[in-house]
Amino acid sequence: MVIMGLKDREAIVRARSRSAAVGVALLCAAALGVSSATAVPTAPLPASATASDPGAEKRKVDAQIEKLREELEDSSAELSNAYIALQQTKAKLPAAQAALAEAESAALAADRANTLAAQELEAARASEAKAQAELDSTTKEVTAGRARVAQFAAQIYQEQGFGQLDMALSSTNPQQFADRIALVDTVMDVQGDTLDRLATEKASLTALEDHLSALRADSAAKKKRAEEALAAAESARDSAARAKADLDALAAQQASQAAEVESQIAADKVRLNDMRAEQSRLKAILVARAAEARRKAAAAAKAEAARRAAERKAGLAARPSTGGGSSDGEGGGYLSRPMTGRVSSEFGMRFHPIDRVWRLHAGRDYAAPCGTPVRAAAPGEIIMAGYAPGAGNRIVIDHGIVKGEHLATVYKHLEGYAQRSGKVSRGEVIGYEGSTGLSTGCHLHFETHQNGEPVDPRRWL
Incomplete structure (x- = not known):
C-alpha cells in the first residue's frame, strides 16, 4: 500500500x-x-x-x-x-x-x-x-x-x-x-x-x-x-x-x-574590565618605579661625576665606575628563558574570534605541563606576588635600570609560588606553571615591561 x-x-x-x-x-x-x-x-x-x-x-x-x-x-x-x-x-x-x-x-x-x-x-x-x-x-x-x-x-x-x-x-x-x-x-x-x-x-x-x-x-x-x-x-x-x-x-x-x-x-x-583595570594599575606602579629608578640613577651619576671631579682636582687616579647598579646583560640578550617548554604564542596583535576585535597579546606564552618550574629571567626584586584579575597567580620582578631602560618581568597564570618577595637571582625558581585566571590551559604568560610599557620579550631574550 x-x-x-x-x-x-x-x-x-x-x-x-x-x-x-x-x-x-x-x-x-x-x-x-x-x-x-x-x-x-x-x-x-x-x-x-x-x-x-x-x-x-x-x-x-x-x-x-x-x-x-x-x-x-x-x-x-x-x-x-x-x-x-x-x-x-x-x-x-x-x-x-x-x-x-x-x-x-x-x-x-x-x-x-x-x-x-x-x-x-x-x-x-x-x-x-x-x-x-x-x-x-x-x-x-x-x-x-x-x-x-x-x-x-x-x-x-x-x-x-x-x-x-x-x-x-x-x-x-x-x-x-x-x-x-x-x-x-x-x-x-x-x-x-x-x-x-x-x-x-x-x-x-x-x-x-x-x-x-x-x-x-x-x-x-x-x-x-x-x-x-x-x-x-x-x-x-x-x-x-x-x-x-x-x-x-x-x-x-x-x-x-x-x-x-x-x-x-x-x-x-x-573579568576583562577587571583585568584591564589591573593592567593600568600595574603600569602606573612600574612607571612610578621607573621614574624613581631614573631619579636614583641620575643622583648616583651626579655624585659619581662630583667624586671624579674631586679626585682629578686632588690629582688622584680615576677609579672605575660600578655602573650605578645597572647591568649590560649577557649573551645575545639580557633576559634568560623563564622555563622549558615550547613557545605557543608570540607577542603581538591578535584577532579575538568572539569579540571580533584586535587585541594586544602583551607577552610570550610557553606551554608545558602544569607544575613545570618557572624561573626568574634575570636578577631583581619581587615587587608583587598574588592573585590578580585575569592574570591569576602572578609574580612581578623589578630588574632596575638595564641599558638605560627600566625593565620589569611579569609571570602569569602560575599554579603556585616558590618565592613571594625579596631579591632573586637569575634562574632561581620563583613559581610553577599553571592555568589560573583567564586561561584556556596550562601555560606561562611571560611579559617584559620597558619603562612601564609592555614590549616584545624577544627584544630582551
Missing part, C-alpha cells in the same frame, strides 16, 4: 528541505549572533563527515581547536570551551543537512518504486481475475459440450446407430424420403459441429489454464516486489525521520550552546 500520494510526499519533502535549510541558516545568524558587538563568526572547524582519513581529520580538527584556544587566551576556560563546543556543533551541520537531503531523496525514490510496484500488482491481479473469468466461462462451455456429446452417444447406443437412417428408410414417398435425408444430414452436421467446438473449447481451456498459471506466477512475483518496495519505502522514511531528528537535535544543541556562549561572554566582559 502507499501511505500518501507521491505528489503530496514530494511537496512535503521540498518544503521540509527548504525549511530545514532556512531554519539552520537563521539559527547560525540569529542564535549565534549574540549581539552586534559579539557576533559569532562562521565556524572555522571543518566538517569531519567527508574525511577520507579519520586520523588525519582528527589531527586537523585538534590543530584548529588548539589555534582557537590560543586566540581565546584572554578569555575564561568556560567561554573557550563553550565557544569551541559551539563551533564543533556548527561543523557537523553541513553533514547532517546532506544526510537529511540524501535520506529524503531515497525516501522519494522508494515511494515512487512502491507506487509503481503497487500499480503493477494491481494490473497483474486484474489480468488474473479476467483470465479466471474466461477460464470459468470456457469451463462451463466445455462442461455443456461434454453433456451434449454424452447425450448424443447415449442416443446412438440406444438406437444402435440407425435411428436417423431408419427414419429415412421408413418414408412413404420420395419427397418424405428426401426431407428425412436432409434432416439426417442436418442432425449429423450439428453433432459434428458440437464435437468440433468441444475439441476447440478443450484446447482453449488448456491454454487458459496455462495462461492463468503464468499470470498467477507473475502476480506472486509482483506481490513480492510490491512488499519489498513497501518495506524499502518504510525503511527510507524511517531513515529520513532519523536524519531530520539528528538535524533538529544539532540545531537545538547549537541554540543551547549559543546561549551558553552569550552568558559566558557577559561574564568575561566583567
